[in-house]
Amino acid sequence: MAELTFRIEIPRPAASELSVRLQVPTPRSVPGHAPLEELTLFMPTWTPGSYLIREFSKHVVGPRAFDGSTRAPLPCVKVAKNRWMITLGRDTSSVDVEYTVYCHELSVRTADVTPDHAYWNNACVLLWPVGQRSASADITVCIPTQWSLTTSLPVIAETATTGSSLRNITIHASDMDRAFDCPCLAGSPKCIEWSSLGVPHRIVLDDLSGLTPPSTLAGDLDRIVSTTAKIFGGTLPYGNYTFLCLLTQDGHGGLEHLDSTTLLHSRTQLATRKGYLEFLSLAAHELFHAWNVKRLRPSEFVQLDYEAETFTPFLWLIEGWTAYYDDLICLRAGVFSAADYLTALGKNIQALLNNPGRLRTSLADSSFDAWIRLYRPDENTRNSSQNYYGNGAVAALCLDLLVRAQSDGTKSLDDIIRSLYETMPSDRGYALDDVLAVVERIGGQKARDYLVEAISGPFDPPLREVLAGHGIGLTLKDTDQLHLGLQFEPNGTVVASVGRNSAAWMAGVMPGDEILAVGGLRVDASRWSEVFTAVAKAQQAIELLISRRGVIKTIRALPAKSPGVAALEILNSADDKPRQLRDLWLQPGAVSKH
Ligand SMILES: [Zn+2]
Structure with a gap:
């Protein structure tokens, strides 16, 4: 029998609510301890893998608490944004708690209930007693008989009442982390x-x-x-x-x-x-996490604080290396062609070129700030910090190709991540020194030095050179086209973001400006490209008529050459060594020996 029991019902699916009843034993006479006088419950404010405080408790209505034996109401007071304190009676030996959770957000991280399905993460549905991290829980879900329940927690009981249109399925979580880790889907998938x-x-x-x-x-x-x-x-x-x-x-x-x-x-x-192919790459990404982050994890992720940010400087490894491997695994598995793979890699490189913030905030610092930057982006995010997914994948690529080149193709990033996985105890987690020691042991001092530089300073890798060493050409197409370095809001010419050091940035264009005309010609969303291309000439200033906070202004800008579109291709003319390294890296099924 588990310590906690939950019962989840869907009383009215179109109301998008789950009704939850929780029973918590509250032993009054534990030898050597003062009687428990209160019980505090909390709901997580975020769910692991998604680094944003989401305030799941905003969807909780109630809770109400009762003595488990007498059903007498017990005082239940909200004491924090996501905590409730229940005052126990003199003889209360168990507490019943009842509440509802509004579920109308269909995302992988949240909960969504409709007449067709109920999907939820337990982190946004279960109230858990504070301090009872190791308590086990039986969670009974009551669903229509024609629905199934999908969850990775073991099913320990299943009952259907004759003549009833509902049935009960009970799943078991060995502790709080296990309960919060598990998504549930009820429906007819x-x-x-x-x-x-x-x-x-x-x-x-x-x-x-x-x-x-x-x-x-x-x-x-x-x-x-x-x-x-x-x-x-x-x-x-x-x-x-x-x-x-x-x-x-x-x-x-x-x-x-x-x-x-x-x-x-x-x-x-x-x-x-x-x-x-995008779906398969996503599936490969999340599967790779079953090792990288769910088991091989930094020390700060060993005991997560579900009520506050858990900061880590390692998202370049957790997400960046995973983002490098997702496409590579699809190539090795034979579901991507080499051309598919190079297209995917080219997108990461393109995104890196359009991210001036990589020269100002390191990958490690951008990881640490995920909670307030990548997950809460604004017009300045790309100018001030890095995307540790795509840029982290490019850093992984560079490390992989460096180790491969240094070892004549006998070692690779595979050996590094496998060694990390095999040697890091998951109950301690890794620190930076642990990672660097493994990188040095397998890739040598040069690989260690490279990694330190890549994650802790401006990130501007010599990609053309690195790729050429593996028989891959990197070209930037359309660099003769002119541009200003602006991004517009959807369906208009209101400036969403101005790239740092771009032509528009130098000219003083600001986010929020609406561009009304270029070189005296009216523009709108549908004609911007056509008009700008007709009017702009290299090294000749053009006049932009803008509306800034309701005031019409004129700005002179000097269009610059576009940074281009990254394109990768197999260099058929490559020498033997780059060709051999390329074959080892890109051939289907290639995993370095160990
Ligand atoms: Zn991921």
Whole structure:
């Protein structure tokens, strides 16, 4: 019998509410201890893997507390934004708590209840007693009989009442971390099962709305799983794995868990080759996290504080290395062609070129600030900090290619991350010195020095040179085109962001300015490109007529050459060594020996 028991019901799906009842034992006479006089419950303010305070408690109504035996109401007072304190009666030996949670946000991180499904993360639904981190919990979910429940927590009981349209399914969480790690989906999804390396896997597709998933889906995911396992030594770290997939009109995202992931993707995009490959890359990304972050983790993630930010300087490793491997795994698994892979890599390089903040705030500092920058972006974010996903992936690429070149292709980033995984105890977690020691042992002093420089200072890697050493050419196309370095808000010519050091920045254009005319010609969203291209000439100032906070002004700007569009190609003329290194790096199925 678990210490905590939860019962979750869906009384009126169209109201988007879950009704929750929690029972907590409150022993009054523990030898050697004063009787417990109060019980405090909390709801997490964020969910691991998504580094933003989301204030899940704003959706809680209630709670009300009762003596578990007499049903007498107990005082229950809110004492913090996400905490409630219950005063216990003299003889209270257990407390019943009842509350509802409003669930109307369909994302991988939140909760959504409709007449067609109920999806939730326990971190935004369960109130947990403060100080009872190791308490186990039985969670009974009451759902319509025709629905199934998808969760990676073990099912310990299932009851259907004859004549009732509802049934109860009870799942068990061994402790608080396990309970909060697990997403749940109740509904009528399509489930496809297979075995990878002898371990059960499944993909559960919610809301296909009559569409048929690609027939290659399970086979491709199977190859992605075994390719990923090979990097980490050939075995899987879990007893079963669920790809829980929420299909929607638009959107794209994922959240990692110990032995499952929630993916969100456009259902119609899944039917296109491009959208399907993006989906597989997302699935590979979240699966890679089953090792990188869910088990191999920094020391600050060993005991997470669910009520406040858990800062880490390591998101360049947690997310950046994962973002490097997601596409590489798809290539090795044979689901990406070399051209698909180079296109994906080119996008990361392009994003890096459009991120002036990489020269001002390091990858480590940008990681630390994820909570207030990357997850709360504004017009200045790209000028002031780095995207540790894409730029972290490019830093991983450079480290990988350096180690490969230094060792004549006998060592790679695979050896580094595998060694980190095998040597770092997950109950202690790693510190920077641990990571650097492994990098130095496998890649040498040069690799260590490179990594220190890449994560702690301005990030401006010599990409052309690094890639040429592996027989890949990097060219920047369309550099003869002129530009100002502006980004517009959707459907207009209001400036959303001005790239630092760009032509517009030098001229004094500011975010929020609305550009009305260029060189005396009226512009709007549909004609901006055409008019600007006709009017702009290199090294000749043009006049911009703008509206700034309601005042019309004229600004003179000197259009500059575009930084270009990054394109990667296989250099057929490469010498033997770069060619051999390229083959080792990019051939399907390639994982360095260990
Ligand atoms: Zn990730």
